[in-house]
Amino acid sequence: MVLALFLLQIIESGFNILGISPYLTMALWGTLLLCFIQARGMLGLDRVV
Template sequence: VAILLWVLLEHTTLGRSLYLVGSNEQATRYSGVNTVRVQISVYVISALLGWVAAILMMAKFNSAKAGYGESYLLVTILASVLGGINPDGGFGRIIGLVLALIVLQMLESGLNLLGVSSYLTMALWGAVLILFIALQN
């Protein structure tokens, strides 16, 4: 999935338009890009990726429940911020996101092997996220 998204963002008109809309939507609109179409495309792609994630979660747990993905929310936001994606919009790279996810998974596995509680791990992720966003601003 990451490779497909990288190709989409780096080698298509939609990807370039998406970066432009993220950096300055008004200037992008004035340059002739249909920003509404770009945003709708992003929502459709996000919905499809959410659907794929839901199918994988249902396969993993052999059932369906709305709250299965809640435990991944903080890790997802933290990986995005650590991977170099600006929460205010603009530029971000897929490779940074993938590397951040790998590092976070390794840290979580290490903490789990040391016997650290999953609640303490989530609190640590929250503290790192707050610290990193504060340092960015």
């Protein structure tokens, strides 16, 4: 969990350095989240044990 937060902060800092619009940043976060949810579903990691 800590590693995930660390990586997200690095990505956020990169977006700020590149001067990406906050609205585009939010859209990218949403797209990234949907991609991870889809990947977890395809790999079967979302099953209840």
